[in-house]
Amino acid sequence: MSKITKYALSDLYDMSSGLSSKKEQAGHGAPFVSFGTVYNNYFLPEELPDLMDTNEKEQQIYSIKTGDVLITRTSETIDELAMSCVAVKDYPKATYSGFTKRLRPKREGIAYPKYMAFYFRSALFRKAVTNNAFMTLRASFNEDIFTFLDVYLPDYDEQVRIGDMLYNIECKIQKNKEINDYLEEMAKTIYDYWFVQFDFPDENGKPYKSSGGKMVWNDKLNLQIPNTWQSTELSSYGKIISGGTPSTENEDFYADDGIAWITPNDLSNNTSNMFISHGERDISLQGLNNSSANLIPSSSILLSTRAPIGYIAVSMNELTTNQGFKTLVPNDTDNTSFLYYLIKRNIPYLEQMGTGTTFKEVSKDSMEHLTVILPSDNILAHFFQKIKPYIMLRKSYEQETKKLISIRNWLLPIVMNGQATIED
Numbered sequence: 001m002s003k004i005t006k007y008a009l010s011d012l013y014d015m016s017s018g019l020s021s022k023k024e025q026a027g028h029g030a031p032f033v034s035f036g037t038v039y040n041n042y043f044l045p046e047e048l049p050d051l052m053d054t055n056e057k058e059q060q061i062y063s064i065k066t067g068d069v070l071i072t073r074t075s076e077t078i079d080e081l082a083m084s085c086v087a088v089k090d091y092p093k094a095t096y097s098g099f100t101k102r103l104r105p106k107r108e109g110i111a112y113p114k115y116m117a118f119y120f121r122s123a124l125f126r127k128a129v130t131n132n133a134f135m136t137l138r139a140s141f142n143e144d145i146f147t148f149l150d151v152y153l154p155d156y157d158e159q160v161r162i163g164d165m166l167y168n169i170e171c172k173i174q175k176n177k178e179i180n181d182y183l184e185e186m187a188k189t190i191y192d193y194w195f196v197q198f199d200f201p202d203e204n205g206k207p208y209k210s211s212g213g214k215m216v217w218n219d220k221l222n223l224q225i226p227n228t229w230q231s232t233e234l235s236s237y238g239k240i241i242s243g244g245t246p247s248t249e250n251e252d253f254y255a256d257d258g259i260a261w262i263t264p265n266d267l268s269n270n271t272s273n274m275f276i277s278h279g280e281r282d283i284s285l286q287g288l289n290n291s292s293a294n295l296i297p298s299s300s301i302l303l304s305t306r307a308p309i310g311y312i313a314v315s316m317n318e319l320t321t322n323q324g325f326k327t328l329v330p331n332d333t334d335n336t337s338f339l340y341y342l343i344k345r346n347i348p349y350l351e352q353m354g355t356g357t358t359f360k361e362v363s364k365d366s367m368e369h370l371t372v373i374l375p376s377d378n379i380l381a382h383f384f385q386k387i388k389p390y391i392m393l394r395k396s397y398e399q400e401t402k403k404l405i406s407i408r409n410w411l412l413p414i415v416m417n418g419q420a421t422i423e424d
Contacts, residue, residue: 004418009149012111013069013103019062020098021052029053031094038070038085038100042117042170054095062095062102067113069103069120070096073141082129082141084120086113088167101141109156115163117170119151122416154418161422162415169408176401177272183394184274187387191341198226200379220371228376235368237339238330241294242364243321259295260319264304267311273398274340274391276302276313295320299333301340303347305362309354310347314340316395326367334384337391342372 026032032052033044044064054062064070068087072080096102105111119125128149129141153159194200198215199207208226209215215224220231234240243262262276296302296319304311306324314336321327328343330336343350350370354360375383414420 004152004154007110007151007153008147009103009151010147011106012151013105015143015146016062016102016104018073018096018098018100018102019052019054019058021054025053027051030059031091033064033070033085033091033094033096033100035072035097035099038072038097039080039083041085042121043114043167044070044085044087044091048091048094052095054093058095059093064091064094064096064102065104066090067105069113069116070100071103071120071141073099073101082120082126082145084117086117086120088113101146111151111153112156112159112163114167115153115159118163118166118412119153119416122412124413124416125149125151152417158421165422166408166411166415169404173401173404173408176397176404180272180274180394180397180401183390183397187337187390187394188341190383190387190390191338191345194379194383195338195342195373195375196345200375201382221373225373226375230374231371232374233368234328234343234370234372236374237335237372238328240364240367241296241327241329243323243325243327244294245322260317262302262319262321262325264307264311264322264324267302267304267313273401274314275316275395275398276319277316277399277402294327296327297329299330299336301328301330301336301343303327303343303350303367305350305354305367306356307359307361309351309360309362312340312344312347326362326364328367335380337387338380338383346370346372 029051030053031048032050032054033048034050037045037049064087066087066089070085070087072083074081105113129145154162193207198209198213202208202211202213204211214227216227217223218225218231225231260277267276296315298315298317300315302311302313302315302321302325304324305326315327328339330339350362350367351360353366353370354362411420415422
């Protein structure tokens with residue numbers, strides 16, 4: 001077991017506030033680190049996604065260098081407070097948001113940056129933050145909290161071994177996400193090209209509309225469509241079912257090997273993925289004797305239709321959902337990918353259909369009667385064959401990423417508290 005040493009956080013880092021910028025500065029100029037970038041990443045991206053018009057003096061004061069730790073300064077909830085993001089290289093001319101703080105190392109050889117990226121997101125440090133956070137209308141991370149916090153670190157060499165290993169896992173996770181973003185863009189481009197621009201391959205392999213394919217006006221869709229296509233209601237593609245909360249009368253309601261019960265919270269952390277396979281809670285088979293718990297087969301499309309509207313995913317296995325969902329169970333699972341992009345494109349229209357006072361909800365009836373396009377059978381079959389390699393590859397990368405995240409989350413606590421060490 002590696003020796004663990006206690007340090008005051010303020011002995012290891014100097015804390016500085018971020019740049020207070022104006023709206024007109026945003027979107028142009030030098031690289032900029034936003035609250036969202038910090039919140040969503042263990043490490044700063046290779047290329048920063050945001051820009052801010054800053055001068056040379058501001059770039060010196062709010063600089064970002066190797067080893068700097070950026071943390072979220074304020075949030076509506078304590079859970080989002082002091083989420084960290086570490087720089088593993090210098091970012092010339094870059095500045096950081098006033099909604100974040102910068103921790104700059106005071107000395108070398110004590111805290112290894114790659115290790116600290118995971119330490120600051122570990123349950124141990126997160127608990128220390130929430131126990132000391134100041135909460136009024138918003139959670140706030142201030143100088144007082146900073147001076148109260150301690151960190152518990154193994155020897156520097158052990159930090160390097162742990163940090164490098166976890167960093168390599170994180171790099172692979174991020175690379176998988178980049179690949180999947182590319183696959184998503186490719187699949188969406190094909191869908192839009194075929195079913196929005198109507199330039200699917202005609203019988204000669206040429207783009208239909210651009211090559212003079214016959215188009216006819218459709219009153220229900222309020223647009224021109226290929227003459228062999230029609231309009232239809234979404235329910236013609238499959239059965240739409242509502243989610244619900246199963247009966248909790250049975251004491252064995254929750255089980256480790258039960259059927260996944262998906263909530264919108266599960267999909268809120270799944271927005272970059274197409275597939276969902278499990279939820280935070282599993283429910284036992286005995287708990288499913290309530291008719292409100294409709295079993296959903298694999299290859300169904302889940303859509304959150306209440307608080308919020310618009311989270312979407314494809315089920316990889318049999319599951320059930322809470323009342324925040326409506327699910328389309330396709331008549332033909334070969335059409336699942338087509339229907340996924342069809343529904344995704346229609347989310348803005350579905351949001352407009354939402355009704356309610358406390359929060360808006362899309363009714364089952366509204367989804368069933370949503371007017372959508374009905375391509376010819378041969379085009380749907382051709383689309384399935386065209387897009388299948390992209391979808392299968394994306395599914396594989398998503399599954400691998402989930403396994404890597406699971407491994408990372410399993411390793412974090414045992415290596416952070418010294419229960420296990422990493423060999424060279």
